[in-house]
Amino acid sequence: EVQLVESGGGLVQSGGSLRLSCVASGFTFSSYWMSWVRQAPGKGLEWVANIKQDGSEKYYVDSVKGRFTISRDNAKNSLYLQMNSLRAEDTAVYYCARTRTGYYGMDVWGQGTTVTVSS
Amino acid sequence: NFMLTQPHSVSESPGKTVTISCTRSSGSIASNYVQWYQQRPGSSPTTVIYGDNQRPSGVPDRFSGSIDSSSNSASLTISGLKTEDEADYYCQSYDSSTHVVFGGGTKLTVL
Numbered sequence: 001e002v003q004l005v006e007s008g009g010g011l012v013q014s015g016g017s018l019r020l021s022c023v024a025s026g027f028t029f030s031s032y033w034m035s036w037v038r039q040a041p042g043k044g045l046e047w048v049a050n051i052k053q054d055g056s057e058k059y060y061v062d063s064v065k066g067r068f069t070i071s072r073d074n075a076k077n078s079l080y081l082q083m084n085s086l087r088a089e090d091t092a093v094y095y096c097a098r099t100r101t102g103y104y105g106m107d108v109w110g111q112g113t114t115v116t117v118s119s
Numbered sequence: 120n121f122m123l124t125q126p127h128s129v130s131e132s133p134g135k136t137v138t139i140s141c142t143r144s145s146g147s148i149a150s151n152y153v154q155w156y157q158q159r160p161g162s163s164p165t166t167v168i169y170g171d172n173q174r175p176s177g178v179p180d181r182f183s184g185s186i187d188s189s190s191n192s193a194s195l196t197i198s199g200l201k202t203e204d205e206a207d208y209y210c211q212s213y214d215s216s217t218h219v220v221f222g223g224g225t226k227l228t229v230l
Contacts, residue, residue, distance in 0.1 A: 105170075111163055
C-alpha cells in the first residue's frame with residue numbers, strides 16, 4: 001500500500017524551531033518529486049515547498065523562504081521540513097505529498113501533522 | 120506569480136449537476152495542468168481530476184474537468200450529485216518555476 005506518514009508536529013513558541021518528517025512506503029520514493037502543503041485552521045490549502053527526486057532543486061513559497069528548509073534522504077525513504085523562526089501564522093496542519101509525475105499535482109497525501117506556534 | 124480564484128461556496132440538490140470554476144489571474148490557463156482535490160472534514164485531500172480532465176482510478180465518471188481559454192478558467196463538474204460529494208474542492212496549478220498554486224477552495228453543499 002502506498003503510504004506517507006508524517007511526524008514531528010507539536011506546540012512551539014514563536015521564534016522556535018521544529019523538524020517535520022515524512023516516511024514513505026509502498027513506492028519507489030527516489031523516483032518522485034515531493035512536497036509539503038499546509039492548511040491553517042479553517043483555511044485553504046497552501047503549498048509550502050517541493051524538492052526534486054535527487055534533492056538538486058528546491059522551491060519555496062515566499063512566506064517561508066530563508067526560514068524553512070526542505071530535504072530528503074532517499075536511502076531512508078524520508079522527507080523533511082526544518083522550520084526555524086516560527087511565527088503564529090505558521091500554525092497549520094502540514095501534509096507531506098507525492099507529486100504525480102509529469103503533472104506537478106499531488107497524487108498521494110499523508111494524514112498530516114499539526115504545528116501550533118504560540119505567541 | 121498568478122492566483123486561482125474560486126467561488127467560496129456552491130449548493131445544489133441531490134441528483135443535479137454543479138460546476139465549480141477556477142479562474143487564473145494572469146498567464147494562460149492552458150499553459151500548465153490543472154488538478155482538482157476533494158477534502159472532506161477532518162480528512163486529507165484526494166485527487167478527483169488531474170491533468171485538466173483526467174480521472175484517477177476509483178473516481179466515478181460523475182466527476183469531469185475542463186479548461187476554457189476564452190475565460191481563462193478551469194471547471195470541475197459533478198453530475199448526479201450525492202450527499203457524499205459534500206466537501207471542499209480545491210483547484211491547483213503551477214508556474215514555470217514549479218511553484219505550486221492552490222485556489223482558495225469551494226465549499227460544496229448538497230441539500
